[in-house]
Amino acid sequence: MKKNLSLLKSNIYFFVALFLMLVIGLTRYDSEAGLxxxxxxxxxxxxxxxxxxxxxxxxxxxxxxxxxxxKWLTDYCVYVYIFTAFLTAFLFNALVKKTDEKYRNAVALSGLMVMAMAVGFGYFAYWLGMTDIYWFIFTLLALACLKNRYLRWLFPVFSFLCIANHYMAAIFVFPVFAAVMMMETEDNPKDKKTTALLVLTIAVSVLSGIYFVFFATKTVTVPMEEAQRYLNSKLAVDQRPTLFYMYGKARYETVNTFSGIIREATSENISEFNAKKFFSFLTSMLPIMSVFSSVYFFAFKKANHFPGKITCVLCVLFNIVPFAVSVVSSDYIRWFSLLVISQTLIILYLVYDRNEAICEGFGKISDFFAKNPVLLAAFGYITIIYSSRI
Structure with a gap:
């Protein structure tokens, strides 16, 4: 009994994270509607x-x-979600246990807030089946490999896989890969291999982004009718014509052009815009984004050399384009969630890497909330209440 209690206590963050992602997270999934x-x-x-x-x-x-x-595809998506929850909880628990006690609570609460939020990890359950979950998995694996002298060369490969999974990863995932590699280069300025890995990662990300956005659909030469027959042959039920929405967009509305991407992102936005939901999503993410912005602010002041300050500024600026996409698109829960998740991955990895400026920033945040518990409670209340309305 004592052994079990000791195991539970030493891995409490694993079990709490798992509870938030599985028990609370899956309650957001509409099982009757399915995919x-x-x-x-x-x-x-x-x-x-x-x-x-x-x-x-x-x-x-x-x-x-x-x-x-x-049914098979639905079950498969549930299993992928459960696997992702276990992987996330495992890595998060390892991160928190490694974190210094001075700012451990601030780091733990920040991560748990994102896991509890609908505009956070809960998005993967809310829209179960969206393949965005795969770039999240690829990014977790990439970050886990980065400290290994051999496996770190898989970093640009994972970046490519993220963008191959969905070209919008060039906006939401590239900042994660770029930010952590810039910090790695800053920590090892004389290491030519680290610098080479940074250049390779940026090159692969940019080139794959350009290819999949502007040129990939030129490889699709199959007529629409033939493609429909092929896709129908893979699914053992009759489907409505709307099933082929994505294929039609990609092939016949020139999404491979910049104007086409804007047109797709803003399609039906006015007719589908729900002000109540939009501001609920926005309000629920404000507490955690305020924490992250404050950490970057303190880290900027703490950084004693130019590269460190520039990286902090870029981490904040990385939010501009994703936020703009979130505002103009009708899929705002999706883009808000991916914005929060990408920033969480950046900042928690830098904590894991013991980045002095970022850790000092969390220390300041921890001290601030210790002196202002009412504000901390308000942040928690806003996150929970507005997430529950989604």
Missing amino acids: NDFRLLLYLPDYSLGFCSRFLVGSVLSVFKKTFTV
């Missing part, structure tokens, strides 16, 4: 149609299974 037509489609196209973004997952699944049912 809608659009999310089903994400698992059907493969590279036989063309080398395009969003075809990665379907191509991997096609290696093991040729036809699917809605």
